[in-house]
Amino acid sequence: VSSVTIEAVRVDGVGSPVMWAGPPDATEAVVFVHGNPGPAADWLGLLTKVGEFGRALAPDMPGYGDADKPREFGYTIDGYAEHLAGLLDSLRVTRAHLVLHDFGGPWGLAWAVRHPDRFASATLINTGVLPDYTWHHYARIWRTPVAGDLFQLTANRAAFRMLLGRENPRLSRAAIDRIYDAARDWPTKRAILKLYRATPASLMRGPIEALRELDRPALVLWGTDDAYLPWRFAETQRTAFPSARIELLEGLGHWPFHEDPPQVAELVLPFLRAQLSARVP
Amino acid sequence: MSERFDVVVVGARCAGATLATLLARQGVRVALVERVKFPRDTLSTHVFEAPGINMLGRLGVMDRVLATGAEPIRRLDFRQDEFAARLELSSRPGDIGGAMSVRRLVLDPILAEAAEEAGAEVLMETSVTDLVRNGRVAGVRVSTGASEHELRARLIVGADGRNSTVAKLIGARKYHVVPSQRIAYWGFFEGVDREAEPEIVFHHWNGRVVLACPADSGLYQVVVVVDNRLLPQFRADLERAFMQEACACAPVAAKLTGARRLGKLLGCIRWESFFRESAGPGWALVGDAGQFKDPTPGQGMTDAFRQAGALAPAIACAIEGPDSELDGAVAEWARWRDHDAFEHHWMACDLGAAGRGPLVVPAMMRRLERRGQLERSLDLFQHRTVPSRVFSPPLLVSTAATMLVRRQCAPSAVLRDVRQLVMADARRKRLRRRPEFVDLAAHADAGETEVPEAVPA
Numbered sequence A: 001v002s003s004v005t006i007e008a009v010r011v012d013g014v015g016s017p018v019m020w021a022g023p024p025d026a027t028e029a030v031v032f033v034h035g036n037p038g039p040a041a042d043w044l045g046l047l048t049k050v051g052e053f054g055r056a057l058a059p060d061m062p063g064y065g066d067a068d069k070p071r072e073f074g075y076t077i078d079g080y081a082e083h084l085a086g087l088l089d090s091l092r093v094t095r096a097h098l099v100l101h102d103f104g105g106p107w108g109l110a111w112a113v114r115h116p117d118r119f120a121s122a123t124l125i126n127t128g129v130l131p132d133y134t135w136h137h138y139a140r141i142w143r144t145p146v147a148g149d150l151f152q153l154t155a156n157r158a159a160f161r162m163l164l165g166r167e168n169p170r171l172s173r174a175a176i177d178r179i180y181d182a183a184r185d186w187p188t189k190r191a192i193l194k195l196y197r198a199t200p201a202s203l204m205r206g207p208i209e210a211l212r213e214l215d216r217p218a219l220v221l222w223g224t225d226d227a228y229l230p231w232r233f234a235e236t237q238r239t240a241f242p243s244a245r246i247e248l249l250e251g252l253g254h255w256p257f258h259e260d261p262p263q264v265a266e267l268v269l270p271f272l273r274a275q276l277s278a279r280v281p
Numbered sequence B: 001m002s003e004r005f006d007v008v009v010v011g012a013r014c015a016g017a018t019l020a021t022l023l024a025r026q027g028v029r030v031a032l033v034e035r036v037k038f039p040r041d042t043l044s045t046h047v048f049e050a051p052g053i054n055m056l057g058r059l060g061v062m063d064r065v066l067a068t069g070a071e072p073i074r075r076l077d078f079r080q081d082e083f084a085a086r087l088e089l090s091s092r093p094g095d096i097g098g099a100m101s102v103r104r105l106v107l108d109p110i111l112a113e114a115a116e117e118a119g120a121e122v123l124m125e126t127s128v129t130d131l132v133r134n135g136r137v138a139g140v141r142v143s144t145g146a147s148e149h150e151l152r153a154r155l156i157v158g159a160d161g162r163n164s165t166v167a168k169l170i171g172a173r174k175y176h177v178v179p180s181q182r183i184a185y186w187g188f189f190e191g192v193d194r195e196a197e198p199e200i201v202f203h204h205w206n207g208r209v210v211l212a213c214p215a216d217s218g219l220y221q222v223v224v225v226v227d228n229r230l231l232p233q234f235r236a237d238l239e240r241a242f243m244q245e246a247c248a249c250a251p252v253a254a255k256l257t258g259a260r261r262l263g264k265l266l267g268c269i270r271w272e273s274f275f276r277e278s279a280g281p282g283w284a285l286v287g288d289a290g291q292f293k294d295p296t297p298g299q300g301m302t303d304a305f306r307q308a309g310a311l312a313p314a315i316a317c318a319i320e321g322p323d324s325e326l327d328g329a330v331a332e333w334a335r336w337r338d339h340d341a342f343e344h345h346w347m348a349c350d351l352g353a354a355g356r357g358p359l360v361v362p363a364m365m366r367r368l369e370r371r372g373q374l375e376r377s378l379d380l381f382q383h384r385t386v387p388s389r390v391f392s393p394p395l396l397v398s399t400a401a402t403m404l405v406r407r408q409c410a411p412s413a414v415l416r417d418v419r420q421l422v423m424a425d426a427r428r429k430r431l432r433r434r435p436e437f438v439d440l441a442a443h444a445d446a447g448e449t450e451v452p453e454a455v456p457a
Helices: A040-050 A077-090 A104-114 A137-143 A147-154 A157-167 A173-182 A186-197 A201-205 A208-214 A232-239 A261-277 B014-025 B050-059 B062-066 B104-118 B165-170 B228-236 B238-247 B250-256 B300-318 B323-352 B360-370 B374-380 B393-406 B411-433
Strands: A005-007 A018-021 A028-033 A055-059 A095-101 A119-125 A218-223 A245-249 B002-010 B030-033 B047-049 B075-080 B083-088 B099-101 B121-123 B126-133 B137-144 B147-158 B174-179 B182-190 B199-205 B208-214 B220-227 B260-269 B272-276 B283-285 B448-450
Touching: A018 A040, A028 A040, A028 A077, A028 A104, A028 A261, A040 A055, A040 A095, A040 A261, A077 A104, A095 A104, A095 A261, A104 A119, A104 A208, A119 A261, A137 A147, A137 A186, A147 A186, A157 A173, A218 A232, A218 A261, A232 A245, A245 A261, A261 B014, A261 B300, B002 B014, B002 B137, B014 B030, B014 B050, B014 B104, B014 B300, B030 B104, B030 B126, B030 B147, B047 B050, B047 B300, B050 B062, B050 B099, B050 B300, B062 B104, B075 B360, B083 B360, B083 B374, B099 B208, B104 B121, B126 B147, B126 B165, B147 B165, B147 B323, B165 B283, B174 B323, B182 B228, B182 B238, B199 B250, B208 B238, B208 B250, B220 B228, B220 B238, B220 B250, B228 B238, B228 B260, B238 B250, B238 B260, B272 B323, B283 B323, B300 B323, B323 B411, B360 B374, B360 B393, B360 B411, B393 B411
Parallel strands: A028 A055, A028 A095, A095 A119, A119 A218, A218 A245, B002 B030, B002 B147, B030 B121, B075 B199, B147 B283
Antiparallel strands: A005 A018, A018 A055, B047 B099, B075 B083, B126 B137, B137 B147, B174 B272, B182 B220, B182 B260, B199 B208, B208 B220, B260 B448
16 A cells, blocks of 8 residues: 655645655656545545555645635636646646546646646546536525625534535535535635636536547546536536546445545546556657 | 354345445455355346446446346336326436346346355355344354354344344344235246337236336246235136236237246235334344335335445445444445435335325326426436425426316315325325334234245246
């Protein structure tokens, strides 16, 4: 079993600790990008296993986990994509296999089309390009002035357990608590409000044409009981990744890697192993 | 003699073999204990739906199952009293079909073989005689032929069916218990023409259900579910009574012309639908052992596959941890199981209830059809949605209102139906919060399965 290290990394003055495993000098790496609220710890199980055969990185993105949460950061898809670019520069990654979840999807794919020479493959877990998406109910609340702030101010553990428990019956109580704890402090809550308010649903469409042009290898996993990003979008990923392999995960929700870690690992690890050993064109 | 495992799974059929395979694949040391020697028949509707079919893919046995001649079925000939339709079974990308029927004589050995290949220790013809306890359940005592020994494990899983030995030894209490109001008989026929597009027939009308579909090996399966009152007729002349009921369903009558039956007619009478407490220190119950539902909608096998699929990761992720973590993970799975099975249990009871169904139900289905939502609503039979989402309160109210305004039937009958549905729903909501447990001492095991002890393979 590979060991996991957490390294302090700064991009333009914003601290963004990176959890890593595997050979630190490899320029080819599997890059795990968490969503809202993440953070990098979401990936701990997969990261350790990938570390056994390659370099694996998972940053806490600004606003989340142990990353800095400055008021003035650009909490937008572009802002995060730029941050990811700076992060991968400073970590000297020249060939990245992205593993994306939730909002990590739009961030990572925005980075990908701007760095096609460095973007090697995509593993999309309940995320990807989302044409004609309408925001889920929490996003609609967050995007509403005053109501969103009040919601964030008054959210408490008991209510969170009840709501998330109802929407994610396969998620354990411990996992729900971890999600709550990840989105608990005010700077994170503020980052969530800023991000969702800066992102109209139309922006979730993503750079479909540019991605289709690249036609990178992709593995798409999607829990069929996702209450926020419906499984119907799984098939949509083919518009951006014509060669994608798509797997619907029966009965799993928005966090398949928490709900059924072995099943996700069984699908993701062989794919990444094949990508890492593929000949660089 | 005593052997040590991480998990002992008792029962090597849909729930047990699936669980053992998924666990063994994760490096968990599993013993899979089965009382009989396969192939051996068991009480079953034999039909299972897309989530179960997809599990066969995950288990890596799809090729073997398809090689038996079992066909994925995508079309449904449906009748609910005065509402009839031929429908495309709902499907998702990746589904190869919406239903499939494989005789358990054929399917169960394939599942047990997969468990063995995954690395589980499979012990056939081994019965559990007692539990080993040390403050928690710590193992089972088993007998194989003349020898007795102990299998010790962190967790004992009873996947041994509705009359579960493990459940009895533990003393797991039953709740949401509903006695059956119908009897079910089924048979397999050869010499039935195969269609290019295989179809499953599900007709529920005039208080009876006929379910039929192509099965493995070129066979055609027919199940009839009729009122308890007809039991004397079935006892007096089984052949005649069965064929009379089966052939009351026109498409089945057409199929059975010139067909020959293979093997005996099997039956099940006086069963009860129930939940059992399904998790405790060192033990769990999965599949029919933990929740047996009326066989009419044919969801028992699918649920066994689904439940095993959900229990495996809970165990695999906690097996390295302390007892408290393992017990906690299994208890959480059992809470999910209760939540997951609740509405479908009552739907199965409603479908299995004697007499004809409520008048508003066919009317609601017509309304769904007009809205273009009927095929989507078939997700219900795939256990991919819940009844309260398909037959929602607004749909009930608007349908009943229309029936009253148009005077399609006696207003009093419509109102009585609506009142009964609403009251049943209120009672179930109450039971969900506060289940009524059955006193074990006063409660004898119900159910007789008219499955002969040994059926030729």
